[in-house]
Amino acid sequence: MRRRDLLRxxxxxxxxxxLPRPTQAALPSAKITRIRFxxxxxxxxxxxxxxxxxxxxxxxxxxxxxxxxxRDTVEQLAGLLIGENPFRTEHLWQLMYRGYFxxxxxxxxxxxxxxxxxxxxxxxxxxxxxIWHLLGGLTREHIECYSTGFPSAGSLRDTARACINGIxxxxxxx
Numbered sequence: 033m034r035r036r037d038l039l040r041x042x043x044x045x046x047x048x049x050x051l052p053r054p055t056q057a058a059l060p061s062a063k064i065t066r067i068r069f070x071x072x073x074x075x076x077x078x079x080x081x082x083x084x085x086x087x088x089x090x091x092x093x094x095x096x097x098x099x100x101x102x103r104d105t106v107e108q109l110a111g112l113l114i115g116e117n118p119f120r121t122e123h124l125w126q127l128m129y130r131g132y133f134x135x136x137x138x139x140x141x142x143x144x145x146x147x148x149x150x151x152x153x154x155x156x157x158x159x160x161x162x163i164w165h166l167l168g169g170l171t172r173e174h175i176e177c178y179s180t181g182f183p184s185a186g187s188l189r190d191t192a193r194a195c196i197n198g199i200x201x202x203x204x205x206x
Contacts, residue, residue: 059119059158062090067110067147069103082142088150090118094157096150101143108132109143118154 072083086098086106096118101109109128116124128144129136136144156163164170185194 059155060092062092062094062118062154062158064113064116064118065089065091067106067113069101069106071103082146084146086143086146086150088113088118088147088154090154092158094118094154096153096157098146098148098150098153100146100149102139105139105143106146109140109147113147118151119158121148121151121155124148124151 066089068087068089070085070087072085082100082102084099084101084103084106086101088096088098090096109131112127112131113124116127118124125144125148128147152163152166156166159166185191
């Protein structure tokens with residue numbers, strides 16, 4: 033590296049905290065207006081993984097979708113989020129994690145994960161980029177998938193196609 037380049041890059045590095053990040057500059061002003069919980073009808077209370085769906089709605093019309101948690105833990109955390117800026121994902125994660133006197137257990141972390149996923153979904157939709165791009169970029173060319181609890185639709189190929197085409201949860205909004 034030439035000395036002149038080192039000086040130029042050093043000066044750019046010093047200015048970086050002053051300049052807004054491109055993703056932050058492109059985000060609209062928004063507030064969380066409503067959080068909904070949809071109970072998955074095929075939920076198994078003995079199995080400790082939730083298939084419940086959570087949506088986080090904003091005043092800009094963007095809705096984020098997450099999965100996990102139970103109605104009571106999502107409801108408790110949702111009270112902390114209403115009126116907040118959905119694009120402050122790290123701040124909101126910390127707020128939900130530290131928001132109450134007692135430390136969170138697995139149940140609260142599961143609900144926190146569902147809401148966090150919905151917040152990242154909102155940010156990706158607002159910027160019109162996939163979430164993996166916001167989280168550091170592409171790290172592999174494929175991902176292995178498996179079905180947990182999806183009803184068989186015949187052959188493995190037919191079941192995979194049915195899973196990709198969507199699931200009718202028979203949900204009920206709460």
